[in-house]
Amino acid sequence: MLGAIVEYHPHDFPDGVKSNGAIAFLDRDGVLNIGRAGYVNNTEQMVKLENAGKVVGDLRRLGFRVCVVTNQSALMRGLWNTETLVEIHNHLRLQLLAEDDDAHLDVIITCPHRNIDRCNCRKPMPGMLQIGDAIFRKKLPVNIGLNSEVDVSGDYPKVNWWKNKPKPSDDNDLIVGDRKSDLGAGWAMGLRLFKVPEQVGIDYVSDRVVNFDDRGDSFQPVR
Numbered sequence: 001m002l003g004a005i006v007e008y009h010p011h012d013f014p015d016g017v018k019s020n021g022a023i024a025f026l027d028r029d030g031v032l033n034i035g036r037a038g039y040v041n042n043t044e045q046m047v048k049l050e051n052a053g054k055v056v057g058d059l060r061r062l063g064f065r066v067c068v069v070t071n072q073s074a075l076m077r078g079l080w081n082t083e084t085l086v087e088i089h090n091h092l093r094l095q096l097l098a099e100d101d102d103a104h105l106d107v108i109i110t111c112p113h114r115n116i117d118r119c120n121c122r123k124p125m126p127g128m129l130q131i132g133d134a135i136f137r138k139k140l141p142v143n144i145g146l147n148s149e150v151d152v153s154g155d156y157p158k159v160n161w162w163k164n165k166p167k168p169s170d171d172n173d174l175i176v177g178d179r180k181s182d183l184g185a186g187w188a189m190g191l192r193l194f195k196v197p198e199q200v201g202i203d204y205v206s207d208r209v210v211n212f213d214d215r216g217d218s219f220q221p222v223r
């Protein structure tokens with residue numbers, strides 16, 4: 001079985017900006033680009049949402065690393081392959097950068113699995129966030145290159161959804177998503193959680209994600 005697919009493009013912060021130590025985890029469909037009932041299957045179907053580039057730029061101007069985490073089970077269903085995925089992502093990167101020069105995505109992590117694959121990376125499982133955390137906090141050997149795969153099955157502690165929300169690696173880590181599964185994965189990592197309507201995406205929380213006093217939405221994974 002495929003592991004999670006990591007596209008690693010770390011980029012310097014804008015001039016005069018230093019890392020604030022935190023990671024902004026962003027869902028893709030319904031957050032950065034228009035989601036579709038099926039999948040985004042090709043570059044023509046990859047259409048950025050309004051102001052998504054500006055908000056990603058704002059996060060980087062504040063010193064966040066930006067890590068996209070996306071479930072794309074079309075891969076394991078055999079509808080298309082990793083090459084298509086990378087083309088679609090390159091198209092997204094270009095659209096974001098066309099809107100804002102600072103809107104770099106440091107890493108995009110994709111879970112290719114279906115529910116029946118019972119992986120640890122398909123959200124609400126936190127495997128992709130654990131990979132992002134490990135990359136930026138040097139817990140993984142950073143020999144991660146483009147399109148390398150990381151198998152997270154069994155390597156990480158199991159989530160106890162009934163306990164209190166865990167402590168995050170960094171108090172300002174956050175996730176933006178349009179589904180409960182995004183919030184679940186973020187909850188499992190102790191993140192600040194921001195839910196957005198899929199028609200609006202990240203612009204819906206443009207003022208909130210840059211405000212460190214905003215501790216995010218409350219969420220109970222098992223109620």
Ligand SMILES: [Mg+2]
Nearest residue numbers: 027029030178
């Ligand atoms: Mg989504």
